[in-house]
Amino acid sequence: MSEDSLSRLDLLYFARRVVQQQAERALAEIDRWIAAEERKAAALRRDAERNRQRPDWLVQYGLNRRNIDWLHRGDCWAAVKSGRCRPVTREQALDALRHDVPACTHCQPDTELRFLE
Ligand SMILES: [Zn+2]
Known part of the structure; x- marks a missing residue:
């Protein structure tokens, strides 16, 4: 080579x-x-x-599990934190507002539901 x-x-x-x-x-x-x-x-x-x-709406029960304390949007961190929520339909959420269940001040479901009184 x-x-x-x-x-x-x-x-x-x-x-x-x-x-x-x-x-x-x-x-x-x-x-x-x-x-x-x-x-x-x-x-x-x-x-x-x-x-x-994830449901669209949640109701949060009180400590006694009978009273409904708050209505939340399904993605609310405060609802998740409470651990006492149950999913509801839009109609049930509107019904809760009509029955003076307070809307959560963090997620403001009443604004999203356009619930005005
Ligand atoms: Zn909330």
Whole structure:
């Protein structure tokens, strides 16, 4: 083998290693992008599922579980915190307001229900 053919072969191996390293780096970056997109998609699915299961309106019972203390929107943090809520339909929510059940001051369900008196 001549000196020229050896160095040409060395160059080809070198070029191969460089391209391989670049390809590995590019693949690793694409894998990170894929993982990030998969995390985003999973979070969107979880949010959609949560929204699907969440009722639009909640009544919050008093400590004795008989009186209704408040009417909330389904996404109210105060309702979640109370742990004494039951889902109701829009009609039941309007009925509660008509019967002077107070609207939660945080989520203001009366505004959303356009309940004006
Ligand atoms: Zn509320």
